[in-house]
Amino acid sequence: MKDARLVHRLRHGDLDALHQIYHRYKDDLLTVAMAILNDSHAAEDCVHDVFVHFATTPTDLQASRNLRGYLMRSVANRAKNQLKRERARPQREGDRTGRGGQSDDPVRELVVTEQATQVFEALVKLPAEQREVIGLHLHGQMTFREIARELDLSINTVQSRYRYGIEKLRALL
Numbered sequence: 001m002k003d004a005r006l007v008h009r010l011r012h013g014d015l016d017a018l019h020q021i022y023h024r025y026k027d028d029l030l031t032v033a034m035a036i037l038n039d040s041h042a043a044e045d046c047v048h049d050v051f052v053h054f055a056t057t058p059t060d061l062q063a064s065r066n067l068r069g070y071l072m073r074s075v076a077n078r079a080k081n082q083l084k085r086e087r088a089r090p091q092r093e094g095d096r097t098g099r100g101g102q103s104d105d106p107v108r109e110l111v112v113t114e115q116a117t118q119v120f121e122a123l124v125k126l127p128a129e130q131r132e133v134i135g136l137h138l139h140g141q142m143t144f145r146e147i148a149r150e151l152d153l154s155i156n157t158v159q160s161r162y163r164y165g166i167e168k169l170r171a172l173l
Helices: 002-011 017-036 041-056 066-088 106-125 128-139 144-151 155-172
Strands: none
Touching: 002 017, 002 066, 017 041, 017 066, 017 128, 041 066, 041 128, 066 128, 066 144, 106 128, 106 155, 128 155, 144 155
């Protein structure tokens, strides 16, 4: 079913439409939130907060906007705001969890987990603008043109933020 139809049904009180939208986009949204927040629990909370807001005010989505882009942008904004709030309070070492999974090869799992940790720690060191563009492009699978439209920026600015962010990641890693 097309997104416009699902949004129309949601606006008229059909909660099954919200369920379908959630399951269609939750993985992409969680990936973007995780790329920005580097915390699986915070990423899940962020996505759920966006869906609670979306469910209560589906009229926020203008007819001309892309639902996936709207939700990705909402999650990115919510995640950035959450990061700003977190900077005001000290972090505990054990707050970052949920990156590893079960594997038959514990050594390989340890290496993969360590590499993922290094990438996420390097991502956190990037300016929020660069991290957002990288997350939307790589994890959200949005084109630079889509990102530019959603962030209301020029495509050159988006490409520059991406390029500088990738260069900084290479230097950090």
